[in-house]
Amino acid sequence: MILRRIILSSGLAATVALAGCASPGGSIYVPSGQSPDIEEAPEPPRTSNPDRTVRKSEQPETSEPERQVSPRHQQQGESLSPAAAGLMREASTLLALENPRGAVSKLERAQRISPRSAEIYYKLSEAYVALDQLGSAEQFTLKGLSLAGSDSSLQRSGWLLLADIRRARGNVAGADQAESRASAL
């Protein structure tokens, strides 16, 4: 799982050194850049703006060089941290013991730890199905799907889950649509 970084070649193409570290299949974690004593921190060399008077304009100075990074995106979703995975296992146990409320508590803790991992949202969806709150269940499945990225097995389980929930809610057309999305993968 390699995080894709796209380097914009506008005018000058240049490689940008990475100081941050990518967690497996996740976005870049950046430790705090500065201590709260920000005044002492040296200014990055990038600011080639000699006169520090702030121009009364909402527009940036045209003299600054084009930034050499471009907007980011990633095709892959993010994987679960081990701590979140542990909480998810506990939630599964609680679900099996027919304690969906307890499961939701655990899953929300897991969600705060790995908020961009599709699995947690699918599990939340399961818990809400057990609570007979199908509207919430459908939304959490959609949220999970939005983070599944290019992982087709994650996508398939999401679409199938969505199909089941929609069918249970009486939305046959929506269910069929979700099912065909699953089988197209």
Add this chain to the structure above:
Amino acid sequence: MLGWDHHSGEITEITQRRATHPARGFVIILRMKKTSNAKKSPKKRSPGSSPRGKSRFWHLVGRVSLVGLVVLTGWVVYLDAVVTSKFEGQRFEVPSRVYARPLELYDGASVSVGALKRELEMSGYRTGNGTQAGTYTQSGSRFVISTRGFRFADGSEPRRRLSLSISGDRVENFRNLSGENTAIARLEPARIGGIYPAHKEDRVLVKLSDLPPVLESALLTIEDREFYDHFGVAPLSIARALWVNIQAGRVVQGGSTLTQQLVKNFYLTRDQTLIRKGNEALMSMLLEAHYEKQDILETYLNEVYLGQAGTRSIHGFGLASQFYFGESLKDLELEQVALLVGLVKGPSYYDPRRNPERALNRRNLVIDTLLANGVIEEVDAQKARAKPLDVTPKPSYSENRYPAYIDLVRRHLARDYKQEDLQSEGLRIFTTLNPAIQYAAEYSVANTLKDMERSRSEPLLEAAMVVTSRDSGEVLALVGGRDPKYAGFNRAVDARRPIGSLIKPFTYLTALQSPERYTLITPVEDRKFALVFDDGRRWEPNNYDGEEHGEVPLHRALSRSYNLAAVRVGLDVGIEAVVETLQKLGVTDPISEYPSMLLGSVSMTPVTVASLYQGLATSGFNIPLRTIRDVTTAQGESLSRYSLAVDQVVDPGAVHLVQYAMQETLQEGTGRSAYRFVPDELGLAGKTGTTDDGRDSWFAGFSGDLLAVTWVGRDDNGPTAYTGATGALPVWARFMAQVPQHGFSPVVPDGVQYHWVNAETGTLTDEHCENARFMPFVTGSEPQDSVSCSGDLTRRLKGWFEGLFQ
């Protein structure tokens, strides 16, 4: 009700008794009233002295005594009911306790060394051996923490001894040194405030087991030496006091026992009448008959009046300890205990802040008395006497640390709870406040404003800031003004200001939901025009710099915040459609449909803006902002849970395109000065906003983990020299730079594909051609024509080589 569970065995019995008493008491009062009339009339006749009269007299005396006995018995029974009912019921109104979110520790948890130490301190940890619960050791970046355990709404966190180190602002080598291994543990949450009753009585309830060792003996030595031997009153003490007072000709000594003092405060009015004194004595004896000495002492410790903070009276040793020393009672030293004990006699007269000398003398007198009575050793007494008073300069409670945040919590609670219950039931409220984030937010606001004022003479600037967790909608921090400790006007919640260009992403989002008409490279016109209304008025919008930029690709019009282009696009898609987008994303207030709304004439509070931007920061999901996770009873039973909720309201593809342009805003557009503060690796997305004459300077944006909205302006709505980029953005960027977090890197949603395009020509192109950008398109809306720059071999080779090293 209040967790006085150590007497639960007795309570059932007493409750039964209490149930029968009120009725009896009532009947007897009536009889007493009747007889008291009968009592007076015979008295008048009593002077008669005939033998017959004599026998009648004794007869009468007998009757009167009998009646008196009945009356007295009745009265005692009545008092007994009074005494027991208050003691059995809820003895104290206890304010709700408000907690920060607990810090979760696990491998990979995001926390810096400094933040962990602050967090430990706020949760009442001391540096110590790391073995005793509530202590920790630190050597470099390695910590050993002995937790105390805590009952959360979803279960108990046991006591643990945790070992971990911190590297790159992340937890590593997390281990549980006590018992079975665990991948994750929660620290006890810090207490950040309370919700108080109207009479402002506050209390920090203490139990006898929590006292510093010397307190009980000191209190009894000074106030009631025979406490454990008397039955509620101490006739000898009263006699002694009477003798002393008669000799002195004034009241210099009180003979009241602790029980009497408690009864006086608890049940009776303050007037000094003989009847009241009698009642006090009777009730004291009744109290002693019903309850253990320990129970009476504990109630006394929580009831005794020890000071005044404005309108708020300070009752009990637990709160007094916070009030005078800012410390927990159990952590107090001998001289501090002596001062508190000395204060019982007259909290106002001996007030250590107003009358320090008097207070010092009183304290030392207490120390001497303790020494004379063998309670303490000479060495300790000497040491204690040598110490200064050492009270905190300002009354300190942990209570006032985050007034703006607590204010928002109260508003959220008001939806589901009655004020009385919040003030008296001792509820526990678990909020989402993240102390480290709050610290960084307060720091950024205060210091950036200070810098701004240093660089030019501005009238007093104000600011507000809201930080939420991007994917859960939890409000992590709230700053209501530049002085975060000031509990006044809460700008984050109450300052409704025009949002300026913060509205533009929603206009473009509306447009981009029709991919057949708008893509990120659709050319839009940034040229002047005039709108003429039916009533003849003209509206001629302008760019900020007064210039026109001609035909520009949509993404650039957004990232550079061109006004003319934004209004043209808004009018093209229709103002109603933009309003609808805003409403879908959660705006509930009516929005004016004048074209000027396209430039942000619509007013919102910073909190509303944060909730609106939540949908842009995720892939089109509305996520209600929450400040509360759980509310429990004082004992920890769950009363309400406020769960995470998501609701997809906008097409994720269109949102992804807007997110691209909002990242560009910070990299190339109006927000790029942010990268003076923020490391390059931290991908960020956001939008500036400025209103006329710099009256409002806004910035709203997000990283992978956080969404933050900042506002800078003046309370009198006057002009400033700042724009969104020079006022609110530095606050925002300085904040982002301080907080360890994940960069923003959205997952490409279903139905969106990236292509290399030349945005100027609106065509597909090759990666290494000039002006090539890798941009997202809703599938099918990408350009069909392709213009290659294949002739330029050197550039292509160069690109190929660079590709090798990426």
